[in-house]
Amino acid sequence: MPATILVVEDEPAIRELVVLNLQQAGHRPVVADSAELALASMRDALPDLILLDWMLPGMSGVEFARRIKADAYTRQVPIIMLTARGDEQDKITGLEIGADDYITKPFSPRELNARIKAVLRRLAPEMAGDLVEMAGLRLDPATHRVAGNDRTIELGPTEFRLLHFFMTRPERVHSRAQMLDQVWGNHVFVEDRTVDVHIRRLRRALEASGHDVLIQTVRGSGYRFSARAEE
Ligand code: CA
Numbered sequence: 512m513p514a515t516i517l518v519v520e521d522e523p524a525i526r527e528l529v530v531l532n533l534q535q536a537g538h539r540p541v542v543a544d545s546a547e548l549a550l551a552s553m554r555d556a557l558p559d560l561i562l563l564d565w566m567l568p569g570m571s572g573v574e575f576a577r578r579i580k581a582d583a584y585t586r587q588v589p590i591i592m593l594t595a596r597g598d599e600q601d602k603i604t605g606l607e608i609g610a611d612d613y614i615t616k617p618f619s620p621r622e623l624n625a626r627i628k629a630v631l632r633r634l635a636p637e638m639a640g641d642l643v644e645m646a647g648l649r650l651d652p653a654t655h656r657v658a659g660n661d662r663t664i665e666l667g668p669t670e671f672r673l674l675h676f677f678m679t680r681p682e683r684v685h686s687r688a689q690m691l692d693q694v695w696g697n698h699v700f701v702e703d704r705t706v707d708v709h710i711r712r713l714r715r716a717l718e719a720s721g722h723d724v725l726i727q728t729v730r731g732s733g734y735r736f737s738a739r740a741e742e
Contacts, residue, residue, distance in 0.1 A: 514631055515539045517558035519549040519575065520593065521567050525616070529562060532620040538627070546575035553585060557692045560630060561590045563610070565601050573604060580609035584689070589630045593618075643678040646738040648722045650678055659720025669694070670713040677726065677736035686733040710734060 516533055520526040521544045533540040541558060543549035546567050561579070565572035572592060579585045589611040594601045602613050611630050614623060640652045647660045652675060657664040666674065676685075676694045687703040695701055714723040727735045 513537045513539055514559035514627070515541060515556075516627070517549060517552060517561045518542045519544075519546060519561060519567065519572070520564040521545060522564070525564075525593075529623070532623055533627075535620070536624045536627070546570035546572065549575060550578065553579075553588075557585065557588055557689075559588070560627060561588055562593060562627075563590050564593045565598070565605065566595070573601075573608065576605060576608045576610055589633075591626055591630060643675070645678055645681060645736075646722065646725065647720070648678070648717070648725065650675055659717060659722050662720060664716055664720065666716055667712065669709050670716060673709055673713055677734075681736050681738070684729050684732050684735050690733065706734075 516538050518526060518529050518533070518540050520529065520542070523544075526542055526544065530540045530542060541552060543552055547570055549561070549563075563572050563576060567575070576590055576592070579588060579590065586609075590605075590609070592602070592605045592610045592613040594605070594613050594615055596615050605613055611633075612626050614626055642649065642651045642653070644650075649658045650656075650671075655671060657666055657671065657674065672694050673690070676690065687706040690706050691701060691703070695705070710726060714726055717723040717725070725736055725738060727737055729735050
């Protein structure tokens with residue numbers, strides 16, 4: 512599945528090379544030549560992953576990563592740092608702050624893509640396209656089929672993405688804003704209410720097999736997908 516990847520890099524030549532690589536791998540790159548611009552872009556929409564140069568003018572990569580990991584809304588976005596060869600201390604600092612991986616410059620397109628894939632697989636399992644199963648509910652991203660207790664469930668494309676999002680992130684509370692961002696995608700101006708409409712449709716589709724109870728409303732916060740009974 513294509514991922515939206517925020518590239519924070521001030522050197523135009525490297526930025527263009529990375530963007531080209533990402534496009535060829537089927538991803539959607541979003542670029543920022545400073546940490547300040549990257550923060551502004553993340554206020555509009557969260558990327559699936561951040562490629563972060565460590566040496567930036569203005570706010571440093573370290574400071575940017577600290578802010579991202581300190582904010583509950585942005586903390587979940589994985590960061591791969593781009594560091595210069597031999598800067599061992601940078602790598603250690605970055606991993607301590609919460610960066611998920613690092614790549615040493617210069618890197619090959621193959622290495623870049625492999626690291627991105629590994630991080631996405633670990634942190635955003637729905638990107639990896641693996642079959643997911645929970646409490647007798649099965650979703651196969653490869654065939655776009657959903658079954659509840661072995662009976663086929665028909666879902667619209669949005670409900671399918673919504674269910675996939677839930678099943679790969681169980682037991683967590685998701686705000687409507689987070690769901691809009693991650694299920695509906697970037698720069699889509701839809702209202703929070705839209706989430707509720709699709710949740711209703713998804714629950715109705717899951718009713719036949721009794722899986723509608725897995726979608727729990729968390730008052731004042733959003734929704735949770737859980738196989739445990741509601742308190
Ligand atoms: Ca730089």
